[in-house]
Amino acid sequence: MKIQHILILLLSSVAAMASEAFQQGITAYEDAEYSAASSAFEQALEANESAAAHHNQALALYQQGKPGQAAWHLERALLLEPMNESYHYKLGALRQQLGLNTAPPKWYAIASRTVSQPGWIILLSIACWLTLAALWLPSASGYRANLPIKAVRAIGLLALLAAGTALYLNRHLPSTGIVLSDTPATLHAAPAAAAPQTGIARPGERGQQIDQHGDYIQIQTEGGARGWIRAQDYRLLLNA
Amino acid sequence: MRLLSLITVILIALPSALLAEFQVTARFDPPRIAMGDPSQYIVAITESGSSQPQIEQIKTLPISPPAGLTFSNGRTSTSQQANYINGSVQYSVTQNLLIQASPTEIGRYTIPAYAFDYKGERVQIPAATLEVLERSANAGPSRSEQVFLRAELPDSLYIGQTVAFDLKLYVAEDVRLDGLNSFDRSADGFTISERKDDISESVEMKNGHRYVVRSWPFTLTPIRTGQQEISFQFGLTARLPNQEKSRTPLGRSPFGGGLFEDFFGRTERLNVYTDSLSINVQPLPEKGKPKSFSGAIGDFAIEVGADSEQANQGEPIMLTVVLKGRGNFDRINGPDFSEGPDWRHYDPERKFEPADALGLSGSKRFDYVFIPQRSGQLELPATQFSYFDPQEKEYVELSAPPLPVKVAATTNSSVPTPQTPTPDMPASGLKLSKSLTPEEALLTLDYRPQPSRAVGYAILSNPLFIGLNAATGLLILGSAGALVRWKRHRADPSYPVRIAARQSLKEARNAYLHARQHNDFEAFFQHGTQAIRHAATLRTGHSMQSADCAQITALLDGQALEDCRKFLAAANARRFGGHSQIQLADAQQQLENILTAL
Numbered sequence: 001m002k003i004q005h006i007l008i009l010l011l012s013s014v015a016a017m018a019s020e021a022f023q024q025g026i027t028a029y030e031d032a033e034y035s036a037a038s039s040a041f042e043q044a045l046e047a048n049e050s051a052a053a054h055h056n057q058a059l060a061l062y063q064q065g066k067p068g069q070a071a072w073h074l075e076r077a078l079l080l081e082p083m084n085e086s087y088h089y090k091l092g093a094l095r096q097q098l099g100l101n102t103a104p105p106k107w108y109a110i111a112s113r114t115v116s117q118p119g120w121i122i123l124l125s126i127a128c129w130l131t132l133a134a135l136w137l138p139s140a141s142g143y144r145a146n147l148p149i150k151a152v153r154a155i156g157l158l159a160l161l162a163a164g165t166a167l168y169l170n171r172h173l174p175s176t177g178i179v180l181s182d183t184p185a186t187l188h189a190a191p192a193a194a195a196p197q198t199g200i201a202r203p204g205e206r207g208q209q210i211d212q213h214g215d216y217i218q219i220q221t222e223g224g225a226r227g228w229i230r231a232q233d234y235r236l237l238l239n240a
Numbered sequence: 241m242r243l244l245s246l247i248t249v250i251l252i253a254l255p256s257a258l259l260a261e262f263q264v265t266a267r268f269d270p271p272r273i274a275m276g277d278p279s280q281y282i283v284a285i286t287e288s289g290s291s292q293p294q295i296e297q298i299k300t301l302p303i304s305p306p307a308g309l310t311f312s313n314g315r316t317s318t319s320q321q322a323n324y325i326n327g328s329v330q331y332s333v334t335q336n337l338l339i340q341a342s343p344t345e346i347g348r349y350t351i352p353a354y355a356f357d358y359k360g361e362r363v364q365i366p367a368a369t370l371e372v373l374e375r376s377a378n379a380g381p382s383r384s385e386q387v388f389l390r391a392e393l394p395d396s397l398y399i400g401q402t403v404a405f406d407l408k409l410y411v412a413e414d415v416r417l418d419g420l421n422s423f424d425r426s427a428d429g430f431t432i433s434e435r436k437d438d439i440s441e442s443v444e445m446k447n448g449h450r451y452v453v454r455s456w457p458f459t460l461t462p463i464r465t466g467q468q469e470i471s472f473q474f475g476l477t478a479r480l481p482n483q484e485k486s487r488t489p490l491g492r493s494p495f496g497g498g499l500f501e502d503f504f505g506r507t508e509r510l511n512v513y514t515d516s517l518s519i520n521v522q523p524l525p526e527k528g529k530p531k532s533f534s535g536a537i538g539d540f541a542i543e544v545g546a547d548s549e550q551a552n553q554g555e556p557i558m559l560t561v562v563l564k565g566r567g568n569f570d571r572i573n574g575p576d577f578s579e580g581p582d583w584r585h586y587d588p589e590r591k592f593e594p595a596d597a598l599g600l601s602g603s604k605r606f607d608y609v610f611i612p613q614r615s616g617q618l619e620l621p622a623t624q625f626s627y628f629d630p631q632e633k634e635y636v637e638l639s640a641p642p643l644p645v646k647v648a649a650t651t652n653s654s655v656p657t658p659q660t661p662t663p664d665m666p667a668s669g670l671k672l673s674k675s676l677t678p679e680e681a682l683l684t685l686d687y688r689p690q691p692s693r694a695v696g697y698a699i700l701s702n703p704l705f706i707g708l709n710a711a712t713g714l715l716i717l718g719s720a721g722a723l724v725r726w727k728r729h730r731a732d733p734s735y736p737v738r739i740a741a742r743q744s745l746k747e748a749r750n751a752y753l754h755a756r757q758h759n760d761f762e763a764f765f766q767h768g769t770q771a772i773r774h775a776a777t778l779r780t781g782h783s784m785q786s787a788d789c790a791q792i793t794a795l796l797d798g799q800a801l802e803d804c805r806k807f808l809a810a811a812n813a814r815r816f817g818g819h820s821q822i823q824l825a826d827a828q829q830q831l832e833n834i835l836t837a838l
Binding site for chain 2: 022026050053080116118122142200225
């Protein structure tokens, strides 16, 4: 019982700290102290990650002239709250300012993010075992499947299809990242500063990580440029 | 008494502390020279006071040189001094105006006293005299013949035109250059490249004298029109030979006259100047100036190419323009392309590859990124570039035709085709309750933090998740296995007998093999007989544990039947008689045949 009480107290204090830092960030932002606001939102995120804290951090960074980092936080906020219309709009506005593609995502892409990745994985495993059991156990026992078992089979197969599709659509998410630099970053042909330039990655541009070597990451940007970028200029979306 | 002394000291010190004084001198240095040697007219203004005096830069003097004397290369220098006297500080600043005086005739030249305004006061400059004597017959070459500076520049240039030239320091063979102390240039109407460390040395003959020539390459670009003056100066230290010729009638002393001269030669700090140089800088003609002209002067050629002839909408294409030739590359920014509905383009990446040390010739590459805004058969715009050719004195316009590009409609939403979201059409395509401009939207905070959900794929390595899935899988497998057995139970009553017989057969087989290894005849035949009975049970589906020999042999035929009879006979002989004629190896072979047949 004592351990439970200590855990509850600990969690409560962490939540209180996050809330306090969040409010401090809002106050600093409204006083146009964007650097202080950014520090406060960072603290709030460390204590308790939330889409709102990411969103507000993005605005504070935007005000400080750091559009690349702002784009990362907005993308992260949308990962946490994919159906937030305001976040979508702001990300579109920011990407427009950065000269990036602002075409809306397809409906199935949005649908695939309505449930989080762990949610889809749990659903997939449950549906998999349920379908297997509904298909296998009746035949093993020699009974003919009745209507409830057939319904379970159908539901399991549908859930399996939905979860599998969603995970397939999000298959690039682990390697998706954002260019953080505030100015266009140089892509090199090899993981070295002296290597010839192969292209440019714009601030806030999405990219797929292909490889990593030392302090360089090989990416392919949404614009099609491919090359090695300094690791400090690129951050994976799932790397919170 | 003490008070009286203090007042006396204050009365003496105060005026000198408050009043700054000017001391002005004028002289020729040296005041007496041989014809051909240089001298300097120096005006020194020294200002002193108890606080640091501020100098006023003197740019001109109201004098003109007398006939037979020319002034050139005027410059100023300042020096400061602070003296501590009885605990108080006395500052003095001296501003020197140095003008090179070059006589053309022998004689005595006097600059009379004159006055000019300095810091609001009328300052009197005393007279100064220079005496120029005839050079004696046995005198060596003059100093200006021993060390001098030359720069060969064109008489006329166009504004913005970049030319290369060499600044040459001529040092007579018998002069040893100990070091270069300073370099200065006066070129208000030009930009001049920095002095490079890589100098070239050569030997030249001039007026019958042999010189070691040190050359520094420079580039020069006029930035003002009109007659523009330019001069260069080196401060150097050199060891000069004695002026008196110490040569024997046979030439140099056979006892090492050169060494002797070196030993007795004098080391001097010299300032050497170029002759007064003037360049007429002309403006570029307005007549015939193309619209695409952006300041390139020289002689150029152009190459244009695209990295692809087909692309998807929104996919960037690189248009590369390469300028090759000779001219002012550092002032060329590349051709301009107007914005059109079909393409969006960005400022180019520039890369200059010089073909010479000064960067006057080479190639400059401009990489433009063009993004097609629609699909179809498009054309990258024509490239127009013009330059002014100073040799032909006319503008030259270069052009490259439009490049065809086939653009396919995009199916990938991730390709950047920037659109302009408006307040009525949010970028995401989702409707907003309130219309905001993008700028407004980017300033509005979210005041309601919600608990966030977990994202990512960390659950795949979560032990609880893995354990639950493994348990679920095992449960389903176990259930399926149990159900299969239960189904068979229901369908076949002999199934449990067979299952039990299979297990017992396995145990009996292990037992007779063990007995065989230990040559235990009795145990071998006992377990072997049991194995045969279990095998018969497995085959028939009902228990054969109490079956007699005839019931078992009825299940066999051929060689297996014969082996069974022999084996059972041997087993009975062993069991009841205590011995048997058969070897264990043969008995085991018979047993294996029987079990295989059953």
